[in-house]
Amino acid sequence: xxxxxxxxxxxxxxxxxxxxxxxxxxxxxxxxxxxxxxxxxxxxxxxxxxxxxxxxxxxxxxxxxxxxxxxxxxxxxxxxxxxxxxxxxxxxxxxxxxxxxxxxxxxxxxxxxxxxxxxxxxxxxxxxxxxxxxxxxxxxxxxxxxxxxxxxxxxxxxxxxxxxxxxxxxxxxxxxxxxxxxxxxxxxxxxxxxxxxxxxxxxxxxxxxxxxxxxxxxxxxxxxxxxxxxxxxxxxxxxxxxxxxxxxxxxxxxxxxxxxxxxxxxxxxxxxxxxxxxxxxxxxxxxxxxxxxxxxxxxxxxxxxxxx
Amino acid sequence: xxxxxxxxxxxxxxxxxxxxxxxxxxxxxxxxxxxxxxxxxxxxxxxxxxxxxxxxxxxxxxxxxxxxxxxxxxxxxxxxxxxxxxxxxxxxxxxxxxxxxxxxxxxxxxxxxxxxxxxxxxxxxxxxxxxxxxxxxxxxxxxxxxxxxxxxxxxxxxxxxxxxxxxxxxxxxxxxxxxxxxxxxxxxxxxxxxxxxxxxxxxxxxxxxxxxxxxxxxxxxxxxxxxxxxxxxxxxxxxxxxxxxxxxxxxxxxxxxxxxxxxxxxxxxxxxxxxxxxxxxxxxxxxxxxxxxxxxxxxxxxxxxxxxxxxxxxxxxxxxxxxxxxxxxxxxxxxxxxxxxxxxxxxxxxxxxxxxxxxxxxxxxxxxxxxxxxxxxxxxxxxxxxxxxxxxxxxxxxxxxxxxxxxxxxxxxxx
Numbered sequence: 001x002x003x004x005x006x007x008x009x010x011x012x013x014x015x016x017x018x019x020x021x022x023x024x025x026x027x028x029x030x031x032x033x034x035x036x037x038x039x040x041x042x043x044x045x046x047x048x049x050x051x052x053x054x055x056x057x058x059x060x061x062x063x064x065x066x067x068x069x070x071x072x073x074x075x076x077x078x079x080x081x082x083x084x085x086x087x088x089x090x091x092x093x094x095x096x097x098x099x100x101x102x103x104x105x106x107x108x109x110x111x112x113x114x115x116x117x118x119x120x121x122x123x124x125x126x127x128x129x130x131x132x133x134x135x136x137x138x139x140x141x142x143x144x145x146x147x148x149x150x151x152x153x154x155x156x157x158x159x160x161x162x163x164x165x166x167x168x169x170x171x172x173x174x175x176x177x178x179x180x181x182x183x184x185x186x187x188x189x190x191x192x193x194x195x196x197x198x199x200x201x202x203x204x205x206x207x208x209x210x211x212x213x214x215x216x217x218x219x220x221x222x223x224x225x226x227x228x229x230x231x232x233x234x235x236x237x238x239x240x241x242x243x244x245x246x247x248x249x250x251x252x253x254x255x256x257x258x259x260x261x262x263x264x265x266x267x268x269x270x271x272x273x274x275x276x277x278x279x280x281x282x283x284x285x286x287x288x289x290x291x292x293x294x295x296x297x298x299x300x301x302x303x304x305x306x307x308x
Numbered sequence: 309x310x311x312x313x314x315x316x317x318x319x320x321x322x323x324x325x326x327x328x329x330x331x332x333x334x335x336x337x338x339x340x341x342x343x344x345x346x347x348x349x350x351x352x353x354x355x356x357x358x359x360x361x362x363x364x365x366x367x368x369x370x371x372x373x374x375x376x377x378x379x380x381x382x383x384x385x386x387x388x389x390x391x392x393x394x395x396x397x398x399x400x401x402x403x404x405x406x407x408x409x410x411x412x413x414x415x416x417x418x419x420x421x422x423x424x425x426x427x428x429x430x431x432x433x434x435x436x437x438x439x440x441x442x443x444x445x446x447x448x449x450x451x452x453x454x455x456x457x458x459x460x461x462x463x464x465x466x467x468x469x470x471x472x473x474x475x476x477x478x479x480x481x482x483x484x485x486x487x488x489x490x491x492x493x494x495x496x497x498x499x500x501x502x503x504x505x506x507x508x509x510x511x512x513x514x515x516x517x518x519x520x521x522x523x524x525x526x527x528x529x530x531x532x533x534x535x536x537x538x539x540x541x542x543x544x545x546x547x548x549x550x551x552x553x554x555x556x557x558x559x560x561x562x563x564x565x566x567x568x569x570x571x572x573x574x575x576x577x578x579x580x581x582x583x584x585x586x587x588x589x590x591x592x593x594x595x596x597x598x599x600x601x602x603x604x605x606x607x608x609x610x611x612x613x614x615x616x617x618x619x620x621x622x623x624x625x626x627x628x629x630x631x632x633x634x635x636x637x638x639x640x641x642x643x644x645x646x647x648x649x650x651x652x653x654x655x656x657x658x659x660x661x662x663x664x665x666x667x668x669x670x671x672x673x674x675x676x677x678x679x680x681x682x683x684x685x686x687x688x689x690x691x692x693x694x695x696x697x698x699x700x701x702x703x704x705x706x707x708x709x710x711x712x713x714x715x716x717x718x719x720x721x722x723x
Contacts, residue, residue, distance in 0.1 A: 010367060030360065034371065187624070199379075
């Protein structure tokens with residue numbers, strides 16, 4: 001078996017993801033395994049910075065497939081997401097036909113103008129192109145950023161892995177791509193989209209998983225510092241903040257602290273680097289002053305009670 | 309092995325069919341508890357169980373969760389139902405043999421009654437000690453003096469003092485209110501008659517049809533859509549009569565072409581968007597009344613606004629939204645926090661309109677601490693105690709206006 005074959009069980013999925021430095025929990029691995037096995041799109045929802053996009057990247061390298069990414073934004077339409085006719089070349093074709101008088105009938109010219117030669121393929125069409133040697137991983141990122149009418153474009157792709165182009169006909173994937181959709185939940189995605197997918201809510205990791213992620217993603221981190229950072233961030237997530245720090249922020253913060261040659265956390269250091277961890281002024285203001293010191297003291301006490 | 313290239317695996321029912329049956333029963337329980345679990349989801353779950361999930365209880369849970377849930381709020385409900393439904397000590401062993409007996413819930417070892425009322429009703433439909441739901445009783449006042457039918461007088465009548473008959477007529481008048489909300493341009497385009505952006509696709513299709521002759525250009529223009537509305541209604545005791553009429557009003561707005569999200573709050577915040585979706589206004593409002601438990605209780609504006617900002621604002625309020633806040637603003641306690649929550653709400657929407665029935669008093673002065681705290685953060689402060697004020701509000705909503713600085717609280721006049 002080559003190392004890019006599909007995983008054979010949930011445990012295998014977990015192990016293979018870990019090989020590629022993605023520490024997943026078991027429910028997520030189960031969903032992934034099912035998505036691969038049942039050939040269903042996987043819809044991942046969760047707070048920003050919990051590794052939703054990363055899973056698609058990891059999957060692509062793990063399975064040796066190309067990654068096709070569609071970043072959603074408001075106003076994204078068919079020509080940005082699926083395909084577009086190359087109008088400039090079509091115009092030239094018309095002018096050429098006029099200039100050379102090659103005797104093509106109107107109908108023939110019309111049919112020619114809307115043939116695959118003049119089609120510009122965008123992400124969705126690329127992903128289901130029958131000419132693909134291997135089915136790619138299609139990442140539809142931050143679907144909640146697109147407006148609601150856009151979701152309707154996706155239904156045909158998600159259900160049947162096909163796109164119907166009125167002028168050309170239906171393009172259908174010979175091998176269905178692996179589809180991952182992500183959403184930060186700034187709005188509800190329509191049930192029609194969700195119905196076609198497997199759903200998983202990506203939670204913040206627990207202490208042991210966050211520690212494992214940190215050790216893999218930031219090599220060379222001292223063990224004591226890593227433990228302190230994880231304990232502090234976990235403690236921070238228990239406070240009601242407007243935007244809780246995700247795992248991406250933890251990694252950024254760790255890198256920042258390593259750049260500053262920190263060996264242990266101290267209140268002053270936390271004050272100065274808080275902007276890496278928290279992105280709202282209200283949240284930062286809350287942590288300013290004695291609050292950060294108090295949290296840190298709690299973390300220290302916990303560490304003393306439960307020595308590693 | 310490499311089944312990704314093959315067709316999607318067709319579902320074969322397990323030989324004994326017991327597992328399939330129980331998954332179906334489980335789905336039915338979830339459905340009764342209010343989770344939208346379609347037959348297709350059950351189908352997926354059964355197909356998924358053939359691939360994975362029978363190795364341990366945890367995997368079984370994960371597989372069912374992946375296939376049957378589609379929003380995070382349902383996770384807790386699902387987990388509770390899962391524990392209750394699949395509560396069988398030797399479950400996994402027997403399931404491997406696909407010989408699962410029907411789960412008997414109503415017998416001796418009845419599990420602890422679930423916290424969730426909906427789930428409780430779904431699992432134990434005939435629970436005897438559940439109090440019957442009290443039908444909502446309207447206070448009917450008979451007042452011989454106030455039987456005039458005049459529309460104009462009715463328009464000026466205060467909701468709080470209306471008779472039952474007037475109330476009915478007022479509702480009828482309200483339903484006739486024509487609401488045309490001003491369209492805002494979106495980022496999406498549609499075909500247009502007038503010159504704007506050239507619609508290259510349509511133009512070239514026309515050229516191709518005519519064999520390349522000089523084309524008549526086709527056009528596109530930005531599509532517009534009315535701004536979405538978010539209604540936040542206070543249903544505490546002092547507000548209940550007004551709020552009820554304003555829920556009718558929200559229903560009218562929802563039947564216009566705009567997208568309306570509605571919430572009610574007393575001591576807690578409840579989302580009522582789906583309940584108000586029913587076309588019949590009386591049905592819709594009574595559904596809200598039934599679903600919300602703290603109707604006419606106390607009010608905690610600060611905590612309710614906080615919960616809205618924290619949990620909902622990022623999901624339902626966009627930079628295009630108009631927020632209608634319906635409350636008397638009589639909040640006791642920490643007004644600094646209230647001011648902070650109002651400021652946050654104001655920042656996340658396009659327009660914040662505060663409807664306050666207290667404005668019916670001609671010489672109303674915003675002296676209460678809560679009102680003082682809220683006023684600086686609203687774009688408009690309007691009365692909402694009779695039909696006239698509501699139609700004025702509609703007129704105001706219809707005018708495309710730009711957000712403007714909030715009015716300053718007027719200095720209190722000497723008594």
